Amino acid sequence: MMEPAQIVVTLVGITLMAGVAWFFWGSRRAGVRASVTSAGVQELLVLVKGGYNPSVIEVQAGTPVRLTFQREESAACTEVVVFPDFDRSARLPEGERIPVDFVPEVPGSYAFSCEMGMVRGMLLVR
Ligand SMILES: [Cu+2]
Known part of the structure; x- marks a missing residue:
């Protein structure tokens, strides 16, 4: 079972990774x-x-x-x-x-x- 603080850290991490992924692939694909x-x-x-x-x-x-x-x-x-x-x-x-x-x-x-x-x-x- 995850502590609330762990859940928050995990969600922040996922959001950051998604942001990085979008920056490197998503924005480039758009042109x-x-x-x-x-x-x-x-x-x-x-x-x-x-x-x-x-x-x-x-x-x-x-x-x-x-x-x-x-x-x-x-x-x-x-x-x-x-x-x-x-x-x-x-x-x-x-x-x-x-x-x-x-x-x-x-x-x-x-x-x-x-x-x-x-x-x-x-x-x-x-
Ligand atoms: Cu050439």
């Missing part, structure tokens, strides 16, 4: 949501440096998306970004802001990557 501009476009700036930041991006289906890529490295690997499911790709000259526009119609998870698929990101369409 960074693109913000809608007055023009009705879901826009987000994505920095490219050893990876995509943010690498998980959340958008709403049926609304135009503009992801602006800014590449901050000279490594050839990330010179091109490809969205195979949306038939889009773009060259990313170092230091320039390059927009990639498309309209996601169907909810789902869509990968994007560098040309060789080594550096990856995920677009979550809700």
